[in-house]
Amino acid sequence: MADTFKLSSTDISQGKFMGNTHEFQGFGCAGGNASPQLSWTGAPAGTEAFAVFAYDPDAPTGSGWWHWQVVNIPKDVTTLAAGAGDPAKNATPGDSVSIKNDYGVAGFGGACPPKGHGVHRYQFTVYALSKKLELPKEASGALAGYMVRAHALASSSIEALYKRD
Structure with missing residues (x-):
């Protein structure tokens, strides 16, 4: 079943640089x-919610960098519009919950690798969940x-790239 679960995007592509x-x-x-x-398709039977993560494993922190974590996306939602991670727009669907990213904001925080640090990988992953999650209000990225x-x-991922010279 997991092989049929696929993430796609009109904005980013596997192995390509983000704008x-x-x-x-x-x-x-x-x-x-x-x-x-x-957008995602092919969720397995028993899916009760979705989660979307954006993570940079190349950040020079020793633990990577969480750019976005949104959980409890309703099971009937299969698309997040561009800009849905903007906390000011309150555009995440239903009762979904945004976890504080490593910039300290509950929402999306874009790529910003250090100048001259080379190419960073940004892993956008959607997860099909067996249940809605019960998390504390101030849950950490690690707990989420x-x-x-x-x-x-x-799960299904797209790994996009970014660098600053």
Whole structure:
């Protein structure tokens, strides 16, 4: 079943560089800070909710960088519009919950690798969950990641790239 669960996007592509639209605005970056459009198909039977994560494993932190974590996306939702991660727009669907990213904001925070640090990989992953998650109000990214993986029926990813010279 997991092989039929697929993530796609009109804004980002596997192994391709993201545009400035998805760069953070702050920390020396001046992009649009917009989350990309994401769609998924083929969720396995028993899916009760979805989660979407955006993660940079190449951030020089020792633990990577969480750019976006949204959980409890309703099971009938299969698309997030471009910019849905903007907390000011309140555009995440239903009772979904945005976890604070590593910029300290509950929403999407765009790419902003250090200048001269080379290419960073940005892993956008959708998870089909066996149940809606019960998380504390101020859950950490690590706790959200643990709970999502503990209840994931399937996942699919797009790994996009970004760098600043």
